[in-house]
Amino acid sequence: MLTPADIPRDRAHLEALETRELSPYAARSAEAQRRDPAYRADPYRGEFARDRDRVLHARHFRLLLHKTQVMPGPPHARYTTRLTHTLEVMQVARSIARALGLNEDLTEAVSLGHDLGHSPFGHAGEDALRKLMRGSGGFEHNEHSLRVVDELEGLDLTGQTRQGILCHTAYDAADYPEGRELPAGFVELGYSPKGEPFTRPRTLEAQVVDLADEIAYLAHDTEDMRIAGLFDARRSAVPERLALFLRSPKRETLGTLIRAVIRHAAELLRNAEREGVEHPVIDYPEELGVLVLEFKAFSRDHFYNHPKIKSQCRRAAEILSELHDHWATWPPAELLERGFAEADDERRRRLLLDHLVGLTDPEALHLHRQLNLI
8 A cells, every 4th residue: 555655656666666576587677778878867767667658759659650560552540550560569568578577668668669660561661671772781670670769769778678679570681692790789689680599688578579569460460351351261261270360359369369378478487487597588388389380371371472462562662662763863851951962872871761761651652653753
């Protein structure tokens, strides 16, 4: 019960609560560090809560409202957007983190920030920008998310939040046949390509967000495909093992996956504590993990490679490529204000990338028409 001495609850009080109430494996706000030597702590917020608030008020967060998740074309209220996906990831991640006694503020911060650097037009846009940036560092949305919080918006987030944002996915080395030298800052955070272990342990909160990201899109992508009429589970042959995803309401799919992850992770953490494991790793239960892989393969065949989706993705890639080529010669005022004309070639390409990623789907479509690039 609160006493008068507990009001207001200042930062020291909140940090003491974390020490007393959270799992031994949870991240503690008192241990968080920032890069700005002039930084001054907030009297009433922990460090991860402040990270969350900085991300929430960032310009790039607002842009997610009008960016595609999977269904290309103008955002439609019926379909998941990059913003609604982000909010669903946060809800799933918080549910898991709370049940496991992890730090909910850090979980929220990583969830809200994980897709800040995503391109317009979803993964089709990301693929197009990756090709355009070949030989100039490439493009991965998670890497650009870190650039957004570090450089473009200067949010000075904690190391734990920055690592969670960068390492929620990994780049595919096959996309860079010429090889790739990672920036020192990426290596310092433990970043590595797909198929290789992280070189620095991730917080459990970051691992939870990674799982929540997948759980959220497994549920909402299926719902979007049903709404779009791309797949009818009632009339099509459905492998019985995949009925959870294809025939169950979204809320049931989410509930089943979340509960399974919580139960499995709780057991893993109990065993880890008993055995003295310093940095445990959590994942799906084995059988569910196999099922998730099967469903992802099914989705690629029936959803993401559907002719309707593929044709719209090709058009989205063309729009971004044509805008890129036009602005490389005739830069808009926003690029000139950032020193585009005086920059060397590599810097120009990075500035142009920043500009393209900072567009929403409707903006890209409007500018493409306005420039008569149709």
